[in-house]
Amino acid sequence: MEKEIVTLNDGLEYVIVDEISSNGNVYVYLSNVDNPDKFCIRKKIYNNELHLLVGLDNDEEFDFALKLYSKNI
Amino acid sequence: MNNDDELNKRFEDNKRMVDAGNVDWLKQDFIDGVINGTKIDAQKMEVGDRRSYENYEAAKKASVGVEKVSHYAKRIIIDPKYQVRSKKIVATVFAGLSIAIAGGVLVTNTVDSYKLDDAVKDTVGYISASEHTIDAHDPANPGAYFYDTSAIARDIVNTDDFEDNVYGVYYRFKENRVNVEGSMDEVFSKCNLYTDEGYASFSDYLKSKGLVDENGNIDLDKYNAQAAMELMEREKGKAK
Known part of the structure; x- marks a missing residue:
């Protein structure tokens, strides 16, 4: 089984917990490898032939994405 | 350790x-x-x-914060205990493939999903559909978007790999999960602005390929399976 871990802009390693598509965005849910309480969300985008993870636009988008996730667990 | x-x-x-x-x-x-x-x-x-x-x-x-940017470079770890299991799965899939071909049935699970994902995302269709997904910036509906279907049609209509690019667009729309068929119809409609040899709609395109069920309705599962297998076959051909 392949396991997926990414390093974010803070230099820390995160487990990819889930990916959910909604309204044209793909939200990536990440949990710090060493502390599951440390959780964050990114959007996956494709730019100049690179896949990037970028922060969310605002607090409302964070709540929106978090609700999508909490419904799934 | x-x-x-x-x-x-x-x-x-x-x-x-x-x-x-x-x-x-x-x-x-x-x-x-x-x-x-x-x-x-x-x-x-x-x-x-x-x-x-x-x-x-x-x-x-x-x-929160659009300045938070990192490459989506996944570190893949292979757990050794799964390598043995995966060999057994491959053997099972090959056995299933022989039976399926004998029955004239398309088998989606024989396509390596990881390689397929990479191949689709390299198509002009997928890249164009991604680039021409436009955020509506609607505060009441964060993340709402629309497509520039004219631009997508223009990008794919005269390409050599039209079939693969149609699949790339479909794959991207499917990831978004919203109005896939309607958006595909619109792309096909816009293709007719650039060619005299187009199709009236996505449904028309699928029917021309015989991708219909016993009732004559379009069969998207069949399309997905066939388009994926054809794309992977062409990828293998390019690699030779």
């Missing part, structure tokens, strides 16, 4: 906690409470809720 073993263990511990819902603040009732405003009075919070609320605020701070 080597580095990968160590990382494997940390990964397993983390996934077990989150998947089992053992991270209290991520539970739906708490999230709903925070978002609806019923759990935001810090003075009245119980200790557990206060800690959860702090985690929620920390996650928000760690998530």
